[in-house]
Amino acid sequence: MKKTLYLFLAVSLIFTACKKEEGCTDPIATNYNADAEEDDNSCTYGIVGVWTPISVSGTSSMTVVVLGETVDSFDTTFTMTAAEADMDGDVEFTADGNMYIDGDTNSYTYSGNVLTVTDDEGTKTRSCTVTSTSLTVIFSDTETYTEDYMGLEATITETNDMTLNATRQ
Numbered sequence: 001m002k003k004t005l006y007l008f009l010a011v012s013l014i015f016t017a018c019k020k021e022e023g024c025t026d027p028i029a030t031n032y033n034a035d036a037e038e039d040d041n042s043c044t045y046g047i048v049g050v051w052t053p054i055s056v057s058g059t060s061s062m063t064v065v066v067l068g069e070t071v072d073s074f075d076t077t078f079t080m081t082a083a084e085a086d087m088d089g090d091v092e093f094t095a096d097g098n099m100y101i102d103g104d105t106n107s108y109t110y111s112g113n114v115l116t117v118t119d120d121e122g123t124k125t126r127s128c129t130v131t132s133t134s135l136t137v138i139f140s141d142t143e144t145y146t147e148d149y150m151g152l153e154a155t156i157t158e159t160n161d162m163t164l165n166a167t168r169q
Contacts, residue, residue, distance in 0.1 A: 026132055045130045047093045047110040051166035053082035058139075058162035065155045090169065135166040 023036030029043035057079040064072040082088075092100040099108045099117060106119040115128045115137060128137040139162040146153050 028132060043132070045132055047108075047115065047128070047130050047135065048095050049093060050169040051091045051093070051135050052169055053085075053087045053091065053164060053166045055082060055165045056080055056085040056087070056162055057165075058160065060158070060160045062156065062158045064149060065157075066149055066152050071149070071154070087164075091166065133168050135164075135168065137164045137166075138162070139164070 020037040021033070021035050022038045022040040023033030024031045024043040025036050025039040026032060026043045028045065030046045031042065031044050057077075059075065059077050061075040062073060063070055089102060093108060093110070094100075097107050097109065099106045104119070106117050108115060108117045110116075110128075110130075113128055113130075114125060116123060116125045126137050126139060128135065139160070142157065142159045144155065144157045146155050148154070
């Protein structure tokens with residue numbers, strides 16, 4: 001009976017000793033586990049760092065309505081490089097909540113894939129995704145206003161959806 005108990009304990013120890021600790025093995029991840037020997041794909045990443053914009057894509061539309069009738073409208077889809085979109089230089093997010101872009105300093109918060117940036121014009125909230133090497137920020141804006149259209153009041157609705165893609169430096 002004692003031999004069986006010792007054998008059972010020895011086998012249990014062998015299997016326990018062979019089990020590798022799982023966790024995030026990427027040192028730049030916010031949930032890095034230095035003790036993990038096997039990556040379990042649980043890594044999460046923060047936005048802090050320097051990012052180089054590489055492309056912008058999106059859709060834009062406008063509709064003009066006069067006396068309840070659509071008199072003009074357009075839809076367009078576009079993809080362009082960061083340079084074509086006049087995005088020169090990098091974007092830096094610091095650990096103390098500052099964002100540097102094009103010589104301007106703005107404040108930001110980032111939580112749960114939501115980026116909130118405050119600048120001279122106010123506060124805007126954007127959806128975003130961060131990986132070890134890439135940042136994707138989605139801009140969605142709809143504006144409705146009225147103006148004169150051939151002597152009549154027109155209601156104009158503009159919708160812009162853009163996606164900015166950047167790489168971590």
